[in-house]
Amino acid sequence: MYQTEKLSNKDFITELRILINSQDEASIRLLMEETHFADIAEIMEELTTQEAIYLFDALDPDQSSEVLLELDEDLREKILHHLTPKEIAEELDELSSDDAADIISELPFAKKQEVINEIEDAEFAKDIVDLLRYDEDTAGGLMAKELIKVNQNLTVFACVRELRRQAQNVDKVHAIYVVDDQDKLLGRLALSDLLTTSLRTPIKDLYLGDMQYVHVDTEDIEVGHMMQKYDLEAVPVVDDLGRLVGRITIDDIVDVIREEADKDYQLAAGITGDVEADDGLLEMTKARLPWLVTALIGGFIAVSISRTYEDAMEQHVKLLFFVPLIVAMAGNVGVQSSAIIVQGIANGTLSDNTWGRLLKELSLSFLNGIILSAILFFGARLVFGDTSLIATTLAISLMAVMMFASLIGTLVPIMLNKFDIDPALATGPFITTSNDILGIIIYFNIARLIIGF
Amino acid sequence: MYQTEKLSNKDFITELRILINSQDEASIRLLMEETHFADIAEIMEELTTQEAIYLFDALDPDQSSEVLLELDEDLREKILHHLTPKEIAEELDELSSDDAADIISELPFAKKQEVINEIEDAEFAKDIVDLLRYDEDTAGGLMAKELIKVNQNLTVFACVRELRRQAQNVDKVHAIYVVDDQDKLLGRLALSDLLTTSLRTPIKDLYLGDMQYVHVDTEDIEVGHMMQKYDLEAVPVVDDLGRLVGRITIDDIVDVIREEADKDYQLAAGITGDVEADDGLLEMTKARLPWLVTALIGGFIAVSISRTYEDAMEQHVKLLFFVPLIVAMAGNVGVQSSAIIVQGIANGTLSDNTWGRLLKELSLSFLNGIILSAILFFGARLVFGDTSLIATTLAISLMAVMMFASLIGTLVPIMLNKFDIDPALATGPFITTSNDILGIIIYFNIARLIIGF
Numbered sequence: 001m002y003q004t005e006k007l008s009n010k011d012f013i014t015e016l017r018i019l020i021n022s023q024d025e026a027s028i029r030l031l032m033e034e035t036h037f038a039d040i041a042e043i044m045e046e047l048t049t050q051e052a053i054y055l056f057d058a059l060d061p062d063q064s065s066e067v068l069l070e071l072d073e074d075l076r077e078k079i080l081h082h083l084t085p086k087e088i089a090e091e092l093d094e095l096s097s098d099d100a101a102d103i104i105s106e107l108p109f110a111k112k113q114e115v116i117n118e119i120e121d122a123e124f125a126k127d128i129v130d131l132l133r134y135d136e137d138t139a140g141g142l143m144a145k146e147l148i149k150v151n152q153n154l155t156v157f158a159c160v161r162e163l164r165r166q167a168q169n170v171d172k173v174h175a176i177y178v179v180d181d182q183d184k185l186l187g188r189l190a191l192s193d194l195l196t197t198s199l200r201t202p203i204k205d206l207y208l209g210d211m212q213y214v215h216v217d218t219e220d221i222e223v224g225h226m227m228q229k230y231d232l233e234a235v236p237v238v239d240d241l242g243r244l245v246g247r248i249t250i251d252d253i254v255d256v257i258r259e260e261a262d263k264d265y266q267l268a269a270g271i272t273g274d275v276e277a278d279d280g281l282l283e284m285t286k287a288r289l290p291w292l293v294t295a296l297i298g299g300f301i302a303v304s305i306s307r308t309y310e311d312a313m314e315q316h317v318k319l320l321f322f323v324p325l326i327v328a329m330a331g332n333v334g335v336q337s338s339a340i341i342v343q344g345i346a347n348g349t350l351s352d353n354t355w356g357r358l359l360k361e362l363s364l365s366f367l368n369g370i371i372l373s374a375i376l377f378f379g380a381r382l383v384f385g386d387t388s389l390i391a392t393t394l395a396i397s398l399m400a401v402m403m404f405a406s407l408i409g410t411l412v413p414i415m416l417n418k419f420d421i422d423p424a425l426a427t428g429p430f431i432t433t434s435n436d437i438l439g440i441i442i443y444f445n446i447a448r449l450i451i452g453f
Numbered sequence: 454m455y456q457t458e459k460l461s462n463k464d465f466i467t468e469l470r471i472l473i474n475s476q477d478e479a480s481i482r483l484l485m486e487e488t489h490f491a492d493i494a495e496i497m498e499e500l501t502t503q504e505a506i507y508l509f510d511a512l513d514p515d516q517s518s519e520v521l522l523e524l525d526e527d528l529r530e531k532i533l534h535h536l537t538p539k540e541i542a543e544e545l546d547e548l549s550s551d552d553a554a555d556i557i558s559e560l561p562f563a564k565k566q567e568v569i570n571e572i573e574d575a576e577f578a579k580d581i582v583d584l585l586r587y588d589e590d591t592a593g594g595l596m597a598k599e600l601i602k603v604n605q606n607l608t609v610f611a612c613v614r615e616l617r618r619q620a621q622n623v624d625k626v627h628a629i630y631v632v633d634d635q636d637k638l639l640g641r642l643a644l645s646d647l648l649t650t651s652l653r654t655p656i657k658d659l660y661l662g663d664m665q666y667v668h669v670d671t672e673d674i675e676v677g678h679m680m681q682k683y684d685l686e687a688v689p690v691v692d693d694l695g696r697l698v699g700r701i702t703i704d705d706i707v708d709v710i711r712e713e714a715d716k717d718y719q720l721a722a723g724i725t726g727d728v729e730a731d732d733g734l735l736e737m738t739k740a741r742l743p744w745l746v747t748a749l750i751g752g753f754i755a756v757s758i759s760r761t762y763e764d765a766m767e768q769h770v771k772l773l774f775f776v777p778l779i780v781a782m783a784g785n786v787g788v789q790s791s792a793i794i795v796q797g798i799a800n801g802t803l804s805d806n807t808w809g810r811l812l813k814e815l816s817l818s819f820l821n822g823i824i825l826s827a828i829l830f831f832g833a834r835l836v837f838g839d840t841s842l843i844a845t846t847l848a849i850s851l852m853a854v855m856m857f858a859s860l861i862g863t864l865v866p867i868m869l870n871k872f873d874i875d876p877a878l879a880t881g882p883f884i885t886t887s888n889d890i891l892g893i894i895i896y897f898n899i900a901r902l903i904i905g906f
Contacts, residue, residue, distance in 0.1 A: 036683060038682045038683050038684075228707055228708075228711070229491045230489060230491050231491075231704045233686065233703065233704065250686065250703050250704070250707070251684045251686065251703070253707075254681055254703070254706075254707055254710065255681075257707065257710065257711055257714075258681070258710055258714065258800075261710075261711065261714030261715065261718065262714065262796055262800070264718060265714065265717055265718040265721060265792060265796065266792060266793075266796070268718060268721055268722060268792075269721060269788045269789055269791075269792030269793075269880065270785055270788060270789050271789055271792060271793070275793070276793075276796075276797070276800075281813065281816060281817060281820070284793075284813075284817050285817060285820055285821060288789050288817070288821060289821050289824065291785065291789070292782065292785060292786070292789075292821055292825055293824075293825065293828070295781060295782060295785050296778070296782065296825055296828060296829065298781075299777065299778030299781055299782065300778070300832055300836065302777055302778065303774050303775055303777075303778055303837070304836070304837075306774050306777075307771075307774050307837065310770065310771075310774075313770055313773075313774075314767075314770050317763065317766055317767050317770060317773070318760075318763075320766075320770070320773040320774070320776075321756050321759050321760050321763075321766075321773070322756055323773075323776065323777050324752065324755055324756075324759075324776050324777050324780050324889060324893070325749070325752030325753070325755065325756055327777050327781070328748060328751075328752055328780070328784075328885065328886070328889055329745065329748060329749065329752065331781075331784075331885070332723055332744065332745060332748050332882050332885070333745070335722045335723060335881075336722055336723050336724055336741050336744070336745075338722075339718060339719060339721075339722030339724060340719075340722075340724070340728070340729075340737075343715055343718060343719070343729075344729065347711075347715075347729075360734065360737075363734060364734060364737050364738060364741070367734070367738055368738060368741060368742050368745055371742065371746075372745055372746065372749055375746070375749060376749065379753055383753065383757070384756070384757075384760065427722065428788075429785050432781065432784070432785070433781070436777060436781055440777070
């Protein structure tokens with residue numbers, strides 16, 4: 001029995017490397033038998049590709065397929081590349097249909113077909129081919145074909161016998177689904193009802209009809225929201241005809257929820273695509289450079305606009321020193337407003353009342369703006385000894401800039417969402433940059449009005 | 454049977470409001486019986502407090518406790534305030550021990566004791582008092598006391614009888630835990646083994662010892678990582694003596710994972726504390742103003758530093774126009790670097806190799822920096838017609854600023870994490886502001902070297 005602690009990875013890996021280099025397959029297998037497949041996968045990420053492949057080949061077949069599933073996509077690709085279609089088919093045989101389909105979908109087109117042909121269990125191969133049809137971001141792409149279902153016309157007695165037969169293929173039984181002759185989903189059976197009712201009772205008198213289900217085309221995020229909201233551990237999936245075609249379990253949804261939250265955070269930080277800390281340099285550049293170029297172009301626009309005030313500014317250099325402060329505050333306020341909206345949309349907790357939302361953000365900015373403008377006014381007067389004209393310009397500009405920034409920060413994600421564009425795009429560099437430009441325009445115009453140039 | 458679709462909330466709520474205002478309790482109860490408790494909770498958030506309380510009182514007792522649990526903290530507080538200790542105790546009686554403890558922990562101190570005294574089931578009251586001892590961010594604070602356990606000295610026959618008895622108190626059976634006479638956790642039973650083995654077999658010959666467990670003091674986030682990594686749907690919790698004291702199920706962990714990701718995102722956006730889109734104005738101000746004040750002070754420092762160059766700048770006003778661009782780029786790069794590190798730390802996917810990490814971020818900034826500096830150089834020359842001295846200053850400054858920004862963006866969260874401070878604090882306004890200051894210092898000094906003033 002083992003508690004999760006940080007593996008003392010270094011010593012363990014050193015020992016393992018020695019075994020790998022001396023090609024001591026028996027000792028490796030013995031050592032790995034004591035290790036959880038998720039830990040083996042983590043260890044393999046620390047090895048060189050060659051060492052990882054050697055280790056993988058040395059694993060017990062019971063473990064290797066689970067390890068394959070846990071690996072990072074990059075390393076899995078290398079290992080799959082090194083295996084023959086027949087070997088891959090054997091690995092898949094140990095997995096459930098959804099996991100097997102996920103792995104096959106990563107293979108090059110030609111190899112996909114070869115692997116499917118090598119799968120011995122015809123039913124399993126058919127299930128996988130079925131699953132490959134669905135978009136990976138939908139309920140169909142997430143579901144497994146393995147589930148327990150019984151026909152409504154069976155008696156309790158026949159049902160229990162049927163359950164015993166089916167349960168061999170299903171790892172975890174979350175629910176027993178009831179279908180009609182056309183396989184249409186009707187409801188579910190409570191295990192307790194099954195155990196306490198007369199054996200001759202027909203299932204159709206026993207099943208519960210009040211259950212949640214999703215359609216194969218339902219988006220994965222939506223399935224996640226639903227399972228969270230209703231605290232479901234599994235949900236059945238139906239096709240256009242209402243037929244039961246699969247089920248989704250909570251462990252798959254945990255990954256979806258986590259990835260969605262990570263993606264929003266990365267977008268807010270100006271990183272597109274799902275990159276991780278250990279991805280390659282080129283992938284990382286691709287994920288970040290476009291944002292930086294956008295920000296640079298935004299910066300150019302801001303410089304162009306402020307340079308139209310060049311003559312005036314030569315007389316009022318002091319004003320220029322405050323530009324970074326004003327635009328930074330605009331950026332911060334905009335990001336704060338948009339983050340709350342983006343998260344509200346992602347979690348489904350945002351109410352439909354756009355105007356109320358906007359009013360709230362504006363009030364908030366007004367409240368914060370009064371305090372911050374006062375600090376800025378007295379700061380400019382006392383710290384920098386600026387004239388009260390300059391201090392007034394700064395205070396009013398900050399106030400105006402904050403109000404506009406929260407207006408943009410609130411409306412842009414809501415509007416993007418209405419047009420079905422990911423609202424998380426609006427946060428991060430995009431909002432910061434557009435608020436920079438807006439901030440400069442507001443600031444210089446207020447300065448012109450107050451100081452006069 | 455119902456598929457999740459967006460409730461056509463408005464019509465439904467209008468109808469409901471009419472029933473509430475005409476005090477038609479019977480119709481309300483009938484309407485609500487068809488509605489899932491999670492949906493009722495959502496509907497209540499849309500009503501006025503008075504309407505919500507009326508609706509709550511009208512609910513069937515079977516539903517009301519589940520609805521209470523699903524409500525937002527603010528509204529729950531109002532409803533609890535309106536209930537007597539005895540009524541609260543009756544609501545709690547329908548819940549599992551962890552949920553009941555969560556609700557009690559939100560009560561004012563005096564009422565807590567009164568409610569506990571009103572709970573009829575002494576065992577249940579004791580469980581709740583036990584649970585209240587634990588910090589809410591630990592395994593102890595997350596776990597429920599309801600679980601299925603059997604003594605290793607029982608036979609399969611006695612065990613099955615014991616299971617039937619215990620199963621009445623436990624909603625979902627994820628595992629059967631095996632303990633010794635001192636209640637120490639030994640392992641778990643596979644249901645299939647129980648069904649296929651002779652009834653006289655002692656449990657101690659049957660149980661599986663290879664299982665994960667956590668300690669009551671393990672942090673909730675760590676429990677989440679573990680359950681995700683090992684795909685667990687439930688995990689047992691032990692105390693200092695190794696005794697089985699509770700279990701944590703995946704649905705509680707889903708919330709932990711989601712909240713953690715949300716918190717990181719909010720910190721990156723400059724919002725502290727767990728606020729939601731529908732929180733009050735004062736809570737929102739408290740969550741945002743401190744960051745904005747910090748950013749403003751950072752802005753002041755940046756202004757102070759640049760004003761030491763005031764005389765020189767009067768000769769080179771053109772340089773000042775580019776300050777917002779340079780600092781914005783520093784901010785963007787810093788946030789990109791830190792977001793990847795913060796996420797890597799949060800997901801446990803960051804390797805221990807700090808120097809390798811740093812080298813990677815620096816290479817990335819170098820790569821991006823060359824491209825962006827070239828754009829900036831030619832932009833300044835061609836678009837703005839600046840001298841090549843200014844264009845060179847800009848290009849070199851951008852390069853240097855980007856390298857420093859990624860250095861800070863990488864090291865600050867790693868160091869904070871080493872000192873056990875939440876690394877997410879480092880992202881957002883903090884990194885942006887410090888990079889603003891650093892960017893200005895670098896820019897003016899490079900300008901002085903190249904242009905000479």
